[in-house]
Amino acid sequence: MKKESLIKNKDFGKELISLALPITLQGIFYASFNVIDQLMTGQLGSSSIAAIGIAGKFISIFSVMINTFGAIAGIIISQAIGKKDKVEEGKGFYSNLFISLIIAIIFIxxxxxxxxxxxxxxxxxSQMIKIAASYLRIYSISFIFIAITTMCSTYLRCVDHAKEPLYAGIISMVTNTILNYILIFGFGPIKAMGVIGASIASVLAQLISALILLFYFLKYTAHREISISIYSKLSELKSFMIMLLPLFISEFLWVLGENVYGSIYGHVGTKQCAAMTLMNPIVSLEMGAMTGISSATGIIVGKYLGSNDRARAYESSKKLLKTALIGAVIISAIVALVSTSYVKLFNVEADVRAMSVYIILVFALVAPVKVLNMTLGSGVLRSGGKTAYIAVLDSIGTWCIGVPLGILSAFYLNLPIWWVYFLLSLEECFRLAAGLFIFKSRRWMGQL
Structure with a gap:
């Protein structure tokens, strides 16, 4: 028994590393789009930093919606692979891709x-609004490419080709960095374009990523003979919508709440908004680094549930949650240590830097809870298709705890911006406590 358990642990470790490591690195490279834009435009002053920050809030609505369809596709595809159902595998991919492209066109x-x-x-x-609008207008072209990238990445990970999205991430990151430098500051005959240059660089880099992943998708699906079709029968659409709607609504309400937070920061003041925006690259990097564990969790647990191995699904979930917690604590400690040096990279006022340090320290404190919620909600609980649980947790956390505390602390108590951020982040504690209760009940464990 001990030998069998050891073998299973080794197999589990190999499976986790083969999935999580490439996804983690891709998450870091994808987060680098935001980091590079912030660092380079950070040399243009507080208004440009804050402008990209508020534009990013609206962009995040699109990103979260597309990631929701990516998550649904991952659940369907991973369970279909566990059941060896090629028809369901194809419909899970193409249905979600079709809807994602429609949403991209609407947002563009x-x-x-x-x-x-x-x-x-x-x-x-008014100045910040003008700069943000010019950035958003151009950046929005990339929404089509982001939709393709998200769906192709999801599929490739589910069929054990997680390295290909990583390669695409590396190439697009390098492209974004080079183009950012040339277009933001100017090079040779090319004049400096500032924030506009950053948006153009991002669009071109996202295009390259989409083309690479589309090539790999077509390459591997040619051998798998999956069904090229979408859900059309009433029974299929009903099952799809039962799983999609709770998750879609919860993610939309959650990101809408995040945008309310952004509006709170923006209306408190331009400097406060800039200080919060300086934290975004740090958040993107840490959460991007831990995305690997979350995504791998959904795929691994989903496959076990698809093959009806509930015991292994539950035990694997516990191991993955512990791994996520340890990783988050280590990264948060590093973030806290480098916070003072990090803010010196930006050409902003001294008081903006000071505010940013406090905000980053607050993030380092609450990040482990955020990561556990991401792994538990986006990985474990969703893998069984019981998305209604997540909808309830996210909605209550954001709208009954986070938003009221943010408005109260910012506009009635007039607290410093880092206290505003800390108090509205307390919603994460509620989500974790409630999520762990649902996890231990095992009611989330279902087979599609």
Whole structure:
């Protein structure tokens, strides 16, 4: 028994590393888009930093919606692979890709037609709104490419080709870095374009990533003979919507809450908004680094549930949660240590830097809880298709705890911005406690 258990542990470790490591590295490289933009435009002053920050809030609505369909596709595909159902595997991919492309077109249209109106929801600073609108109008072109990248990455990970999305991430990151330098600051005959240059660089880099992943997707699906179709029968659509709607609604309400947070920061003041934006690269890197564990969790546990191995699914979940916690604590400690040096990279006022340090230290404190929630919610609980649990937790946490505390602390108590961030982050504690209760009940363990 001990020998068998040791073999299983080794197999589990190999499976986790083969999935989580490439996804983690890809998450870091993907997060680098934001980091590189922030570091380079950070040399242009507080207004440009804050402008990209508020534009990023609206962009995050699109990203979260597309990632939701990516998560649903991952659940369906991983369980279909566990059941060896090629028809369901194909429908899970193509149905979610089709809807994602429609959403991308809608968001591009909004960003092209009324960018100033959208950005005015986040700030009353006319200069910041103008800069943010110009960035959003161009960046929105990449929404089509992001949709393709997300779906192709999800599929490749589910069929044990997690390295290919990593390669695409590396190439697109290098492209983004080079183009950022050339287009933001100017090089040779190319004049400096500032924030506009950053948006153009991001679009081109995302295009390259999408083309690479589309090539790999077509290469590997040619041998798998999956069904090229979408859900069309009433029974299929009903099952799909039962799983999709709770998750979609919860993610939309969650990201809408995050945008309310961004609006709170923006209306408190441009410097406060800039200070919060300086933290974004740190958040992106840590959460991107831990995305590997979360994504691998959904795939590994989903496959066990698909083959009806509930005992192994539960035990694997516990191991993955412990791994995520340890990783988050280590990274948060590093973040806290480098916070003072990090803010010196930006060309901003001294008081903005001081605020940013406090905000980063608060993030380092709450990040382990955030990572556990990400692994538990996005990985474990979703793998069984019981997305309604996540919908309830996210909605209550954001709208009954986070938003009220943010408004109270910012506009009624007039607390410093780092205290505002800390108090609204307390919603994460509620989510974790409730999520662990659901996890231990095992009610989330289902087979599609």
């Amino acid at each position: 249209s909004l960003s092209m037609i009324i960018p100033e109106g959208i950005m005015s929801l986040y700030s009353v600073d």
